[in-house]
Amino acid sequence: MVDRNLFREFDVDDDALDEALGEDWEIPDELYVKEAVDPEQIVTGTVLRLNGDEVLVDIGYKSEGVCLIDEWTEEEGPPKPGDEVEVLMEDLDEAFGILLLSKRKADRIREWEAVTNLYGEGDQVSGAILRKIKGGLLVDIGVHVFLPASQVDIRRPPSIDAWVGRDIECMILKVDENRRNIVVSRRKLIEERRAKMKEELLARITEGDIVTGEVKNIADFGAFVDLGGIDGLLHITDMSWGRIGHPTDMVSINDKIEVKILNIDRENEKIALGLKQKFPSPWDNIDEKYPVGTKVAGEVVNVMTYGAFVKLEDGIEGLVHISEMSWTKRVNHPNELVHIGDEVDVVVLGINHQKQEISLGMKQTQANPWDDILKKYPEGAKVSGTVRNLTNYGAFVELEEGIDGLLHVSDMSWTRKLTHANEMLQKGDRVTCEVLSVDEDRRRIALGLKQLDGDPWNTTIPEKYAPGSVVSGTVAKVTNFGAFVELEPELEGLLHVSELERAGKTPTVGEELDVRVLRVDSADRKIGLSLKLDASDEEFEQQVREAEELSTEQKNENLKGGTEDAGPLFALPGQD
Incomplete structure (x- = not known):
């Protein structure tokens, strides 16, 4: 008899089946096979034989599996x-009537069942990392599982290749x-353990307390040390x-170090x-040591615009201010004298215990x-030096390194009126002068050039230009108050405007003139012409008296104005 249950899944009507087959119909083998194929079902079979790269397996059905x-x-x-062997029934090749089997898939399913029977979400497992895959790592815990890169460690590593x-x-x-x-997550497991340890x-x-930890991360401002559950x-x-430039000068990642809390x-x-x-702090007995x-x-460890820091020992540095670097040199920047790494001798000038500062x-x-x-x-000594700098009021002459003297314009010539020192000297000129004065407190030396020769205003000039002589x-x-006439190099006399008006003369620069000397004022170093x-003698005497009166009036005006000599000899009152 035909077992009608074999055809239930094909929705065949019973009457139609009886009519088509009759009682003596023999069921085709492939119908038994179709009924027997239950995809994703694992069955146990026996290896029959090997045929090339195929294994024929008897799983108890009409047709063999491959x-x-x-x-x-x-x-x-x-x-x-x-x-x-356990195999998974996958499919039926209807053309050849062959049942396709998979041992590998059956093994994977059994492995999956074994792992899921033992473990669930939140359970701890262990395994070997097989390889890197997209987004993370493949781990074998009995079955292949996925470990995302973000779950590898507490801090995501820059590369996960090293974990394979x-x-x-x-x-x-x-x-x-x-x-x-x-x-799976390694990070979650670590976090839970660290929470308990913390x-x-x-x-x-x-x-x-003194504790031991492991350096886990380093930044510019310091290092994070894992103490076991907390950083x-x-x-x-x-x-x-002492001075350090960066934390890596002292520690490295994964270093085991002892630290104090x-x-x-x-x-x-x-x-x-x-x-x-x-x-111990090196400042504890600083007064005894220094x-x-x-x-x-000490060693120069840093140079700033205002000075240099000198290390006396680890943790002890002092500042040499720029003003304490040289007695004589004009130091614009400490680098002119010292550089980082230089060994220098210093003297301890002061200690500030509160600020932990040392002045050197x-x-x-x-x-x-x-x-x-x-x-x-x-004073009075003759000295030689080099012109270092020129200004409108004089020249600075370097007598030795760091020791300058000032040669004022008024002390350069007895006769010549100078408005700037460069009218007589140039930078680099070698000159011989006389020391006029020394101010130790203000560290100033006054020099004179004209003092090396006698004052012609007290000797030759009054004789050579006697009043009444024609030159x-x-x-x-x-100028508006008269004309200056050069009588000889560096010696001039003044033709006052009143003399020009008296003669009805308007001179021009470069014009040669014959003039008569009215008076010589050696004290004020001026000649009136x-x-x-x-x-006549009588007229000449009158001119001289007028010139003296003008000179007196001019001096009085200068005194009222608060200046020693605000204008030239014989200038009219109120005129510059």
Whole structure:
């Protein structure tokens, strides 16, 4: 009899079946096969034989199943006839009546069932990282699971390539039964463990404890040290009593270091750590090591516009201000004398314990040349030097390195009226002068050039230009109060405007004139002239008296104006 249940899934009507087949119809083998194929069903079969790269398996049905030989691993070795094997029924090749089987898929399903029977979401598992895949890593925990790159560690590593081949512990985050997919996290497992460790650590530690930690991260301002569940900050200023440029000068990633707990903020779960605090501060006995006035050697570690910092020992640096670098040199920038790395001798000038600052001096290691300046440059001594700088009021003459004297324009010539020092001297000129005065307190030396020769106003000029004598000269300058006539190089006389009006003359610069000397004022170093050459003695005396009166009036005006000499001799009152 025909088992009608075999045809139920094909929706064949019973009457139609009886009519078509009758009682003696023999059911085709392929109908049995179709009924037997239950996709995704795992069955146990027996290996019948190997045919090339195919393995024929008897699973108890009319037709044999076929499985590829490469689904057996190298560790398992090739199958042998008679071996029992679990396979997954995948499909029926209707053209050939062959049932397609998969041992590999059956193995994966059994592995999945074994893992999901043992573990669920939130459970801890372990496995080996097989390879890098898109977005993360493939991990073998009995089945292949996905570890996202963001879940590899507490801080996402810049590259996950180095994790391939490592055995890890992780936590199952998600199980997708339909897609047979599992996502795991190593980070979640670490965070949970650290949370427990953090709680225990905060309950155990106190300020002042010495603990061991591992450097996990480094920034410009310091390093983060894992104390076991919580990170503490080791600030760069707490790494060393000495100067360091960057935290990497002291520590490296993964270093195991001992640190001192400086402060614990339990509310915000923050810990401040110190490395230098494990050792005594070098400032503890600073007065004994570096008494004021002591000469010591040090290394220049930094140079600023205002001075240089000199390291006396680790943690002890002093400032040599630019003003304390040289007794004599005009230092515009400390780099003119020192550079980083230079070994220098210094003298301790002062210590500020509150601010932990030391003032140092370089120039104090040498004798101050101004201490015996009067012996080296006594008044009246003749000295030689080089013109270093020129101004409208004089020239600075370098007598030795750092020692300058001022040669004022008024002390350059007895006769010549100078408006700028460059009218007589140039930079670099070598000159010999006389020391006029020395001011030790203000560190100034006054020099004179004209003093090397006798004053002609007291000797030759009154004799050569006696009143009444007629001389020749050239008009050098014309002003509103008269004309200056050059009688000889560096010697001029004045034709007052009243004399010009008397003679009805308007001279021009460069014009040669014969003039008559009215008077010579040696005290004020001035000569009065007249164009009237043939005046009688009586007229000449009158001219002289008028010239003296004008001179007196001019001096009175100058005194009222508060100046020693605001204008030329014989200038009219009120005129410049």
